[in-house]
Amino acid sequence: MIETPYLLFLGDAPDGLAAKVAQGIRDWRPEFCVGQYRMEGCNADLGLTDMTLTQARDAGAKTLVVGVANRGGKISQAWKKVLVTALEEGFDLASGLHNLLRDEPDLVAVAAATGRALHDVRVPEVEYPIADGKKRTGKRVLGIGTDCSVGKMYTGLALDRSMRDAGMKATFRATGQTGILITGDGVPLDAVVADFMAGSVEWLTPDNDPDHWDIIEGQGSLFHVSFSGVTMALIHGGQPDALILCHEPTRTHMRGLPEYDLPSLETLRDVALPLARVANPGCVVTGVSINTQRMSDAEATAYLAEVEARMGVPAVDPFRHGAGRLAEALAAL
């Protein structure tokens, strides 16, 4: 659990794209963001107040979050100077970098001396149990994709916002690095050892109020041969009551696998539901989330209407139109 609120470290990001993790935190958890810290040469700007470490600390920030890709694959000395000072000022550090904070001897030494925490969200920090498959109280919804990177996390976060806005009890459960940095908690599922994958998802989504929804961040795809095992563990560990099918209609082949075609939404539904019903016999598909960013407004509207007629459940692009109809379908379950 990463302590909030955050000061978002943008470093010397060459452009906004390099700071997209920080942008995600800003977009989805503005209440966690006290301000931004930009170094000389930084070309990213989240529209937050620029703060020094001291100003941010005085404003209550607990953790400096490295929400930016590092140049050249190493943590530079210029960054180090800020990170070390932050530890000395009483901040914890959190990072989703491939280079781990814990692999930097100076950061480790200063964190130990100051009693601060280094959170590398790519590495599991918990010994997860083996899944026991026991039915848990409360409700769960999982986004599953025809492919990787079609918008499952975005769909989950939008759904979380819509459900809370509608007064429903909901918690977004992060299963990837970006999601963990956005919400401050979660399981880095792709880094969990095989035998404990499903158990880690059970751990992440424990017993809850009967009318509470866990919105579980999806990963991979049952049809993506590199990562399908991770998706399978989410379906069985999460024992979802509801599935939301996620799709990007202009994708011409599976991501990173040029020889592989995408399945249809019907095929995804027909393969996933029998598997999901092993863990939860009542599981149903309640909606379709379409990433229409590469379509015009007219194309998107026509495509969504066609999918909705075909699939018999609400089909929306949560980015264009909000996730309200997906939330309503869950409320009606």
Next chain:
Amino acid sequence: MIETPYLLFLGDAPDGLAAKVAQGIRDWRPEFCVGQYRMEGCNADLGLTDMTLTQARDAGAKTLVVGVANRGGKISQAWKKVLVTALEEGFDLASGLHNLLRDEPDLVAVAAATGRALHDVRVPEVEYPIADGKKRTGKRVLGIGTDCSVGKMYTGLALDRSMRDAGMKATFRATGQTGILITGDGVPLDAVVADFMAGSVEWLTPDNDPDHWDIIEGQGSLFHVSFSGVTMALIHGGQPDALILCHEPTRTHMRGLPEYDLPSLETLRDVALPLARVANPGCVVTGVSINTQRMSDAEATAYLAEVEARMGVPAVDPFRHGAGRLAEALAAL
């Protein structure tokens, strides 16, 4: 890769069951077994020649294999004395114990000083790639189960023997600790990090002769919620041409999951084949392997005939009747 041949260490096994890993090596790879090493109080006997370390070394043994469960969950001083001497005599050590050899400072120090290897087969020793899904040459068969522990490894080893006896090119590809100790090589799949599971199976079953068969050891079950992700990675990483369905008919619920019923063989087939055809569109079910150990001869014969008629492919118990008909079905593919 563990160097063969082996001296099998039975320690002070209280009974034969405690030495079942050694028994498996003895049963399936007798040509790897120079002899057995028994300590005072050992009640297991594999029928191999009892040897001292020196005798075994002179007979050509390269590795001392700890093929026995340890009492009390720790490596005793009595065992240590033998293991340290074995290193000094020039043996490598291999073990499938939960307690790792590498966690014993004395063994680590002596192995370093003598230049010998410590193989803990529960721990991956390779950095596996992420799966790329590319079609590989050669053929592959995978056993998949209605449940865990229904005889998938045994089926694979019996098939390996029958195929070699029939003059076919075949390699058993171990994916679990016992299988790795039996064959000297493999991937401890349940200990691999999630993102690399399918890639490790691709690595294990590379391009081969067009008429060569990899017999991939199955793990878990698509219907076992604790481990289904591991099974999924085997199906997509292995890209099998043939599946053999494995079943234990007297099982009343999924192993370790009292609330979960077993699927029928038809359900297993109908769920697994569409998933397998994502990676290999030509995949078919070529046989059924039934573990009939809890049935009389007459019951087993009647049950197998009934399954064979229902499923339309050979149904055998490889332990009672050999795997010859399963091998013939692969040869005919």
